[in-house]
Amino acid sequence: MKTLKIVKSTLFLALIPFLLFAQTDKKKTETIYIQTSAQCDECKSKIEGAVKDLKGVKDAQMNMADMKLMVSYSPNKVNADEIKNAISKSGYDADNVMADKDSYNSLPKCCQKSGGKH
Numbered sequence: 001m002k003t004l005k006i007v008k009s010t011l012f013l014a015l016i017p018f019l020l021f022a023q024t025d026k027k028k029t030e031t032i033y034i035q036t037s038a039q040c041d042e043c044k045s046k047i048e049g050a051v052k053d054l055k056g057v058k059d060a061q062m063n064m065a066d067m068k069l070m071v072s073y074s075p076n077k078v079n080a081d082e083i084k085n086a087i088s089k090s091g092y093d094a095d096n097v098m099a100d101k102d103s104y105n106s107l108p109k110c111c112q113k114s115g116g117k118h
C-alpha cells in the first residue's frame with residue numbers, strides 16, 4: 001500500500017511540468033492596459049484604430065475616464081512594445097514611450113496635451 005502511495009505521488013510530481021506547460025500553451029490572448037495621452041473621442045478612435053490595425057491585436061478599447069487603452073492581443077504575433085510604438089506613431093504617449101514628435105505636432109491643437117478643453 002505504501003509503495004502505491006509513493007508511486008502515485010511521484011507520478012503526480014512528474015506531471016507538474018506538463019500541467020504548467022499545457023497552461024501557458026493554452027494562453028493565447030494577453031491583455032494589457034496602456035496609459036495614453038488621449039484627450040477626446042477623436043483621439044480615442046485614432047488610437048484604437050492604429051492599434052487594431054496591428055497584426056495579432058484582437059481588441060483595443062479606450063477608457064475615457066482615465067485614458068487607458070485596453071489591448072487584447074496574441075503574444076506570438078505582436079508584443080507590447082510594438083503596440084506602444086504604434087500609439088506613439090499616431091501622436092500619443094503610451095506608458096513610457098513618448099509620442100512621435102512629428103505625429104504629435106500634426107495633431108489638431110485640441111488633441112495635444114497643452115491644447116486645453118474641447
Ligand SMILES: [Cu+2]
Binds near residue numbers: 038110
Ligand atoms: Cu483629440
